[in-house]
Amino acid sequence: MTASGDxxxxxxxxxxxxxxxxxxxxLAARTRDxxxxxxxxxxxxxxxxxxxxxxxxxxxxDAWLLTVARRRLTDAARRRQTQAAGKAHLQLMAxxxxxxxxxxxxxxxxxxxxxxxxxHPQVERGMRAPLILQTILGLTAQDIAAAFLISPATxxxxxxxxxxxxxxxxxxxxxxxxxxxxxxxxxxxEAIYAxxxxxxxxxxxxxxxxxxxxxxxxxxxxxxxxxxxEAKGMLALMLYTEARRRARRDSTGFYVPLEQxxxxxxxxxxxxLAEVLLNEANACGPSGRYQIExxxxxxxVARRRLGAQTWPAIVALYTHLGTxxxxxxxxxxxxxxxxxxxxxxxxxxxxxxxxxxxRMADYxxxxxxxxxxxxxxxxxxxxxxxxxxxxxxxxxxxxxHYLLAQRAALRAD
Amino acid sequence: MQYLLLIHHDDExxxxxxxxxxxEYAAFNAALAKSGVGTPGLRLEHASKGRSITRxxxxxxxxxxxxxxxxxxxxxxxLLDVPDVDTAVQWAIRCPSAHYGTIEVRPLWAMAPx
Numbered sequence: 001m002t003a004s005g006d007x008x009x010x011x012x013x014x015x016x017x018x019x020x021x022x023x024x025x026x027l028a029a030r031t032r033d034x035x036x037x038x039x040x041x042x043x044x045x046x047x048x049x050x051x052x053x054x055x056x057x058x059x060x061x062d063a064w065l066l067t068v069a070r071r072r073l074t075d076a077a078r079r080r081q082t083q084a085a086g087k088a089h090l091q092l093m094a095x096x097x098x099x100x101x102x103x104x105x106x107x108x109x110x111x112x113x114x115x116x117x118x119x120h121p122q123v124e125r126g127m128r129a130p131l132i133l134q135t136i137l138g139l140t141a142q143d144i145a146a147a148f149l150i151s152p153a154t155x156x157x158x159x160x161x162x163x164x165x166x167x168x169x170x171x172x173x174x175x176x177x178x179x180x181x182x183x184x185x186x187x188x189x190e191a192i193y194a195x196x197x198x199x200x201x202x203x204x205x206x207x208x209x210x211x212x213x214x215x216x217x218x219x220x221x222x223x224x225x226x227x228x229x230e231a232k233g234m235l236a237l238m239l240y241t242e243a244r245r246r247a248r249r250d251s252t253g254f255y256v257p258l259e260q261x262x263x264x265x266x267x268x269x270x271x272x273l274a275e276v277l278l279n280e281a282n283a284c285g286p287s288g289r290y291q292i293e294x295x296x297x298x299x300x301v302a303r304r305r306l307g308a309q310t311w312p313a314i315v316a317l318y319t320h321l322g323t324x325x326x327x328x329x330x331x332x333x334x335x336x337x338x339x340x341x342x343x344x345x346x347x348x349x350x351x352x353x354x355x356x357x358x359r360m361a362d363y364x365x366x367x368x369x370x371x372x373x374x375x376x377x378x379x380x381x382x383x384x385x386x387x388x389x390x391x392x393x394x395x396x397x398x399x400x401h402y403l404l405a406q407r408a409a410l411r412a413d
Numbered sequence: 414m415q416y417l418l419l420i421h422h423d424d425e426x427x428x429x430x431x432x433x434x435x436x437e438y439a440a441f442n443a444a445l446a447k448s449g450v451g452t453p454g455l456r457l458e459h460a461s462k463g464r465s466i467t468r469x470x471x472x473x474x475x476x477x478x479x480x481x482x483x484x485x486x487x488x489x490x491x492l493l494d495v496p497d498v499d500t501a502v503q504w505a506i507r508c509p510s511a512h513y514g515t516i517e518v519r520p521l522w523a524m525a526p527x
Contacts (some may be wrong), residue, residue, distance in 0.1 A: 038430065149502050335423050362447075389443055389447055391440035404436065
């Protein structure tokens, strides 16, 4: 495909997706029937991707999609004349589409309400992110499954079950009341961030596109809830980490740790946008988890780019984050940062305190950090044992090979 | 929950494995022991050294080697005690053999309490 053909396809994809998510949300908000809304629009979405990349994007994409969906729906209704229940349902959908098509200039954006429904406490936690990816973006179970380590068939079944749950539990497709908003928004952000981390973990393969999708969803939430600092904080956090994607591997695919990354490979545009978002978020008052994590990223950027001494700030931010979350993972990260100020022995003492935590036994970063600190402290036997565990627990090949090389170097010392 | 990880090796792929494979296996076994979810698995001799027996037609039939002639052959297994299938899958992904064949993750039949 030529470069311009590729651009046309991407534009078509983006616009079609905007319309698709908006129309699914609009229809589902009225019927609570996500599956029905998706069925009505699925074909229209597929032909939009084809037609628009050749003929260009229509002036009113929503109306175009609705017209095609309406035509498909009528055809389907004719074919299924005998199925009375199906017919009633299709008639309802057709009415919905007619209503929507008439007011296509101003179809209300209900995507936020749909996201809140997908991340409702009644929906199984692990299914919230896949549900949002499917309903808002139109991704297939196949697209989503691999990143969540589930077979496509099982993912498909779970998505169907989750949609049935939305309908049967009478979950409201609405933006929660002010008092409930922070908690419910947390669930939405958590789902989007979960999708991002799945995409981040994998450098190539299915990972990168999923990370893009999560960032797109983050932007959508920020545009729909511009006054929520945590939404901006989360988007900033995703952009800071995404900006380093290319620098995380060298030209031979070898893992490159943050300290050795070539900052010329960092994406300045994403970092600048993240800084703006983080500043806006911070101006709104007390910070939540995502803003603090984004601030830590910002401090790392300043340190590597400008040589600024930001380790004290990083340690302080981790301390604050630890009081908010009580997470052993935060304690671990704080210890690693502290080593830069107080030396590896001080950090190892903190890690010793974590070693009774069952969750650390198979937590790969714990053993990788322990190995790194022990090697710096000259404790070679300890470093070797920790490296062995970190190698055994690694799921990423590049990381495993990096650690094998580290262990070989340790032996040579 | 107990899960059996059934390792099926592709002979051709395994023959091309780098020498570091066994170091990786040792690290995998160390991690398995440290986390307390299982002990190192058992490796089988090549399928060609086995026998397959059936009495489906009442007469005893004994075949040399594997029962079915498939590209991947059963090569060993691990027994894990983990909270859920996702954790079992995570271990299968870490298992070095996943690069040279397929790992089947099967929950053990849960006996009803007596």
